[in-house]
Amino acid sequence: MRLVIARCSVDYAGRLSAHLPLATRLLMVKGDGSLLVHSDGGSYKPLNWMSPPCVLEVVEPDDEQQAAGIAEIWTVTHKKTADRLIVSIHEILHDTNHDLGVDPGLVKDGVEAHLQQLLAEQIELLGDGHRLVRREYMTAIGPVDILATDASGASVAVELKRRGDIDGVEQLTRYLELMNRDPRLAPVTGVFAAQEIKPQARVLAEDRGIRCVVLDYDAMRGVDSGVPTLF
Structure with missing residues (x-):
């Protein structure tokens, strides 16, 4: 560099x-x-x-x-x-x-990595008509967790977190700014997906046109959460 x-x-x-x-x-x-x-x-x-x-x-x-x-x-x-x-x-x-050498990249913890795998397999959780393009779509500033298309065929970039906070929204914003400069992908919309999304992060995401999706990790992996429900 x-x-x-x-x-x-x-x-x-x-x-x-x-x-x-x-x-x-x-x-x-x-x-x-x-x-x-x-x-x-x-x-x-x-x-x-x-x-x-x-x-x-x-x-x-x-x-x-x-x-x-x-x-x-x-x-x-x-x-x-x-x-x-x-x-x-x-x-x-x-x-x-400066020679920085080869960067190993961001290593996600076990739950985030499994969430990515599960959402890739159950991409319809983002909405009807969504299709997976690939996991870990590489950009010049790092990999986007999931690249998908919606029912209209438009590109969708998904950032996954266990607990979604403002830093995660900022990270996805950077990806979207870069990806929307690529005519092969643009226009690209964003989805911020997490098991829990903090209120401030939700407000910031929605202000930037980013859709928030709360994921039920237990349901996605077919495990009864143990929480009583009415139905």
Whole structure:
């Protein structure tokens, strides 16, 4: 991973257009080819990014750009969509490379792993007409627990937790933002599924258009919970 702290401006050109004016930012160039632009605020979320497959090209500025104080230009082009992220660097304050090695990935506990397996086998619990595409659908920022389609054939990303809290909603939000930039998948809706969902997490999920589903783990594995019912 290459970490660069630089005074730069950033332009995104493609299906959407966005501009970040000149400021000091952190540029992360990952081993998978992705580039993320971070500020010193906003928590985990990058201001802009380009996910793989993409290619980074560094070019010298022309005379007019040099006169404006630009030292070099990074152009990151997505290989499939041709979207471009253009970083105009005025000054590099810090530049380091780090070999992080192979990441083992997030290891779920036994119940979450079993929930994923059971929901994949009983995908109709999400609603009539839902079909499983695959478990552990890999994205540039990690695997989505389940990728499915709904009755209309639209993509559905499912994040599974034993106890659903705000962090889980934020995690699913990141996946959805990335997946909805992929024309092969978009539009992608989200389902936050858990044995128990905290009220604050439910409010945040529903505000972001994410559907919440409470799962009965015992019922899914065919075990009597021992709780008396009326019927």
